[in-house]
Amino acid sequence: MQPDRHAAGGASDPMTGRLLDGRYRVGSRIARGGMASVYEATDLRLDRTVAVKIMHPGMGDDAEFAARFVREARAAARLSHPNVVAVYDQGDDDGTVFLAMELIDGHTLRDVIRKESPIPPGRALALLEPILSALASAHRAGLIHRDVKPENVLIADDGRIKVADFGLARAVSADTQHTATGGVLIGTVSYLAPELVVDGRADARADVYAAGVLLFEMLTGTKPHEGESPIQVAYKHVHEDVPAPSSVVPGIPAYVDALVARATARDKELRPSDAGVLLHQVHRVSHALAEGVVDDADLTADLTPLRMRFEAAEAPGPDDTAPEPFGSDVVPAYVPPPPGEVTTPLRTLPRPAAAPPATRPPRRSRKGLVLLLVLLLLVVGGGVGAWWFLDGRYTNTPGVLGLTKAAATEKLDDAGLDAAFGEEAYSETVPAGRVVATDPEPGAKVVDGGTVTVTISLGKERYDVPKLAGKTVDQAQDALTATHLAYGESVERWSDDVAEGVVIRTDPKAGTTLRPDTPVDLVVSKGPRPVNVRDWTGKDADAAMAWADKHGLNGRIASQEYSDDVAEGDVISQDPTGGSTLHHGDDISFVVSQGPPLVEVPNVRAQGVDAATKTLEALGFHVTTEKAAGYLGLGFVFSQDPGSGQSVPRGSTITLSII
Structure with a gap:
């Protein structure tokens, strides 16, 4: 990008x-x-x-x-x-x-290469170390990057180095080693490992290869393989070794060349198994550079891929211009090689010359015998030297997989090797505290007295679901990421107790132990369920207030009014009206009836019964009559109930006693 x-x-x-x-x-x-x-x-x-x-x-x-x-x-x-x-x-x-x-505010590694290359080896390795550290973290998590290139290495203004764009990363497991994206090559062709070009299959060693190409480019300012088309470049990755950086920039130590060769070996079995192992090798080379070491034959041999060591031993040296000691008339002499080595003509023996005519029996030449003995010594010495250089000074890495740290150290010590312990790694099959891998691998050759990097198992990688109730969705997602678990989906639920947008619980529940990247669903509150408002008109106001409280509403009596139609204590009206929708905490108000309005009873005593009745009915009262004690038949009001001056509800009954 x-x-x-x-x-x-x-x-x-x-x-x-x-x-x-x-x-x-x-x-x-x-x-x-x-x-x-x-x-x-x-x-x-x-x-x-x-x-x-x-x-x-x-x-x-x-x-x-x-x-x-x-x-x-x-x-x-x-x-x-x-x-x-x-x-x-x-x-x-x-x-x-x-x-x-x-x-990230800053620039990319491409900018650094463009401005500073060729970069001195010490500086180049210092730039490579954080890149490998990031890739090692990914490899431990079962991920490969697949697109390691200078454009994806960001360098912040404060010097921090970050690897970006894991867009082509893919989880690695034993049963998913198939071609990425349906067989389509993904990645930048200049950094593609040969196995990606051939069949699209890749593991952590593809990232190791790309990192090696990155190192070559920093050291030389050029890419190892160039071509007129991407196909030509890809072909060279498969069929041509990455050249030694010193062939482009003279003066680079041989052990730095060997490091590049190891990382970019076309046979992935000869490369470091992952970025963590390559990082360990980079530390060894960086230490040698810091100490000012110009040449370290043991380190060079230890880093050089085994196949390349054989090829170097078999090839004639470019400066070998010394004439053969017996001239050009020679025939090859076969010398048996050490076990497992390639049969190679190492020296030649002189052709027999035609004998001159003899006038007397020929005399044996002491000089020829001495030269023959010297030749035999040279051949034997050369064979022994070749055996020592190619095999004799090496030992096989003992198998320590599954052993405890102490037992592995003891076994390596018995074999004359030093044990170095890299970063621990999770394993589904090897119990915690035991050896899960070594570099070199068991059975591989290592220089006598050399170092074997041992990786100790952390056991099965498992994580507990964190307690996320009460957190926001963003906080919960961040917590899941930090715990190496995956965010699944959010399921919303009504809740009267948990605020909207806040996690109620998780599925699986908090404390459940899971494999890394297992999806965890969040049950998130939508807040309280909406309330459908009932119509309380004409119903008991106390019952209406109790209903409002039960549903989390703020019920209140807005006012009390007289009503000829609604009984005292019942609801005359409400706001909002029945059928509306409210949410938790919303207000609802009621107007409550005080019954009919009160009317003062007038004094109608001594009035004729017809006149008194007319007066009271005009005020809204109902009138009944009865004969007073000692009734005389005069038709006048003797007494009234309620009496005059009392206030009673409109519609009340006034009883008149007639004399």
């Missing part, structure tokens, strides 16, 4: 200014590659500046390609390492697939 800070990232770019997923405000474009562009953006939710990688329009229509793009987020998010560009988020905004990543 090429830097593009001054390219069309302004108003002419339709992405600039767009808000992705309601969260990321896209700014100017800073880089553009074959499948995506990278923009500077603002994370509005967390108020931070990020880099957003956006797939080019139309490419998301390819389901397989989009799935690979999404895998970049999940693969890279698994890696928590200071030399890996952090991936924060992944999303799809109406067909626009994107990643949110850590923003």
Whole structure:
């Protein structure tokens, strides 16, 4: 991906200014590659500046390609390492697939190579070390990068080195070693390992090869294989060894050449098994450079791939111009090689010359006999020397797999070898505390007194589901990533107790022990369930208030009013009305009836019964009459109940006693 800070990232770019997923405000474009562009953006939710990688329009229509793009987020998010560009988020905004990543202000390793190459070996290895550290972390997690190149190595302004773009990374397991992306080669051709070119299969050693090419390019300023087309370059990766850096830049120590040869061996079995092993070898070479060592034959031999050591021993030296001691008339003499070696004519014996005519019996030549003995000594000495150089000074790495650390150390010590312990690694088959791998591998040759790097098993890689209840979804996703577990999906549920957007629980539940990258689902609160408001008109106001409290609503009596139609204590009206929808904490108010209004009873005593009745009915009262004690038949009101001056509800009954 090429830097593009001054390219069309302004108003002419339709992405600039767009808000992705309601969260990321896209700014100017800073880089553009074959499948995506990278923009500077603002994370509005967390108020931070990020880099957003956006797939080019139309490419998301390819389901397989989009799935690979999404895998970049999940693969890279698994890696928590200071030399890996952090991936924060992944999303799809109406067909626009994107990643949110850590923003690194600085430049790329390509810029450094362009400006500084050829880079001195010490500086080149110092640049390579953090790259290998990042790749080693990925390899321990079961991931390969597949696209290691200078453009994917970012160097921050403060000097930090970060490996970016794990978009082609793929989880490695015993049953998924098949061609990436349906057989299509993925990666930059200048850094492709031969096995990727031949059949698309790759493991951690493909990244080791690319790192070796990277080192060659830093040391020389050129790529090891050039061609007029990518096919020609790929062909050279398969059929030609990477040349020694010293053939391009004289003066580079032989052990540095050997390191490059080891990392870029065409036969992947001759390369370091992963970036962690290569990092250990880089440390050895860096130490030799720091000590000012010009030549270290043992280190050179130890790093040089075995096949190349044989080829070097068999090939005539370029400076071997000394004439044969017996002239040109010679015949080859076969000398048996040491066991396991290639049969090679090492020296020649003189052809017999024609005997001159003899006038007397020939006299034996002492000079010829001496020369013959010298020749035999030279042949034997040469054979012994060749045997010593090619095999005699080596021993086989003993098998220590499955042993404890102490037992492995003792066995290596008995074999005359030193044990060095690299970073521990997880294993599904080897118990914790026992040897899971060695470099060199068991049975491989190693210089007598050399070092065997031992990897101790951490046991099965398992992680407990963290307690995420009460966290926001973003916080929960970050916690899962930090625990090497994967975020599955969010399932929303109503909750009267947990605020909206907050995790209620996880599935599997907190504390469950899982393999790395196992998806964990989040059950997230949607807040309280909405309340359908009942119609309480004409119903008991106390019952209405109890219902509101039960459903988390703020019920209140707005007022009390007289009503001729609604009984005292019942609801005259409510706000909002029945059939409305409320949420937890919303208000609902009621107007409660005080019954009919009160009316003062007038004094109608001594009035005629008809006149009194008319007066009371006009005020809304009901009137009944009865005969008073001592009734005389006069038809006048003797008394009334209720009495005059009392206030009673409209519609009350007034009883008149008639005399």
